[in-house]
Amino acid sequence: MNKEPFILAVVVVFTLVTYYLVEPFAHSQMHKHYESEGFTYKDLPALTKTGDATRGKDLVTGAAACTGCHSIEADGFPAAMDPTTAAASYGVNPPDLSNAGAVYAPNFLNDLIRNPAHALLVEHKFDASKGQMHPMVAFYGAGGDMDQEVADMIAYLQSIAPKAEELTPEQAYETACGRCHANHYVGWTQIGETPRFKYEKDALAFKIKLLEYQDSLKKYMGKLPPDLSIYIRSRGEHYIKTFVENPQNYLEGTAMPRVGVNAEAAEKVIEYLEDSGDYKRHERESVGAKVMIYIIIFAIFALLWKKAVWRDLH
């Protein structure tokens, strides 16, 4: 009787049991697991009014005073200060709002404009009753229907932002993550892409600006937020997505705010992280398929050779 299939089954079963115990099972016991809510932010109310972009522009650039701190390059409002100076004032460089309408979920913006610390889930750090004010000043209304005013502002931001399908991974990362997180595998720093310099003194001057920015950021966040170059390998897509949806889940009390990205922008951020940390993934898939075909053909020939050789031995 040929015992080999039975022996193979024994080897395979013990191998798989060991694999299951040290990989999926052990990791399920070691790490908390959260399911994604699809970046819907269910705790935040949806917009009830339809906004008007023209009125929204008047509010953003006027009564609501957004442009006092935020630049909107796409609509001709340049930054008043360079990132390093802005970070010295606010802790972190306030984001340019050109892409905000495409990157952030509408119900998140709705809450953010009215109560930043609440939307960002950093009320443990910014408690107004203790005088800990969030650097972004809340909008208290411009005298009319506040729901309508906020809806107008959001409509304006959406009107100037790229369409969801046109948003690039760089725009999503730079707006949502890049002011705190460097990514040196693609040359990104918290104050922008590292330029090429002809003279070393210019390179050093840039580095000093960056270090000053990082010092402000350290003070604001408690530590320098990590470089995300290969977070796609060290944390994986699922962790990154569920962490970004609500950082407090995994790290209670963390200074990292809920960023409020929508589902499409989250995919773009993941794509950006894959480009920096898993750059050769497409090549891996195509080479993988070819190698598998080659090796299966090899195995078939090896099997036929064995059969031919052993014909005389039995």
Next chain:
Amino acid sequence: MAHFTKATSVHDWLNQRMGIDTVRRVMATEYWIPKNINFLWAMGMVLAITFAMLLVSGIFLLMYYQPNVDLAFDSVNYTIMKEVDFGWLWRHVHGVAASVVFLIIYIHMFTGIYYGSYKKGREMIWISGMLLFVAFSAEAFSGYMLPWGQMSYWAGMVITNLFAGGSLHADGLVEWIRGDYVPAQAFLSRFFMLHVLLIPLAILGLIGLHFGALRIPHVNNQDGEDIDFEAEAAKYKAGDKAGSKVIAFVNDFMSKDMMVVGVYLVFFFYLVFYHYGFAMDPVNFDPADGLKTPAHIYPEWYFLWSYEILRPFSTDIGLMAFAFAQVIFMMLPFLDRSPNTVPASRRGLFRFWFWAMLIDMIVLTAMGKLPPEGAFSTIGLYAALTFIGLWILLPIITMLEKKA
């Protein structure tokens, strides 16, 4: 002096000078292997192929790796993974092979234990094999240091700490090994040297010893049958291939080896391209940081069983148990007191000993990774005690064994 004639061909020219026909006969066509074997007998060839892949992929990685604490991490994760053409492929082959080679080693070891292939003249095969296991372990550990990620750093810290010997407080020895108070440049440089030169040399030498040790006692067979190799070889050479109990290493045995290697490589490359995560711990994709201890520190899966023998006890007892676990497999041929060289299924209590040992090591492996809390730490403690107990029982149950 040897007599040389004008060569009639390149083959003849070489044959006169190198005796290549004799070498071929002795090493291949008339190197006799029993016919009564199964695919587990191909694990040696599978290991040789895997080692060859480790060597070749390692050579390519060595061309770009920088053994410097400031550059090592990015030289692996940026230069090799992104800039070098197919650098990712060499790295994934190297990483997956380093993990899979231990799976095959364990299968190879337990095959030997099951069929009693460490007895009756085959003791040196077993001992040289266990020395290879030690050398591969050292090679795996030193290689794990090189990417200089969080797990590299902290595993280096934990494992070198073991040399302090608990209450002996041999801190000087630990510093001597590290070349510093903590793992740093001196540590990385010397583990780099160990990984790319000294240990591979030792492995190559030990592979030679392992093969050499096989020659006189011959390969064991599925039934532990004592084969008269000369008589059976004569039968084979006389043309009675079907009636002979032996086969030639080349092509007979080799063709079966290659069939198993073919199936193995399908599995191997599936892992390399589609399921490499198990061999490349995510934690090691964070750069080494001496100020940030990872939440869970654990070795790679193949060291977990011995790690778990260390962990459930107090420091000194744990270290003694750990030292016991490291050497005890080497002693197997002398602790097994039974004269029977037959499969475990025909060996009385040893049959149960074998499966108990296998299952206990899997339990230890699982508990070694899980956080040492609650039920896991209790199970781990009992599994460690069971491991020690099984080895103490081994001479007794094998002495009681009847002659088969």
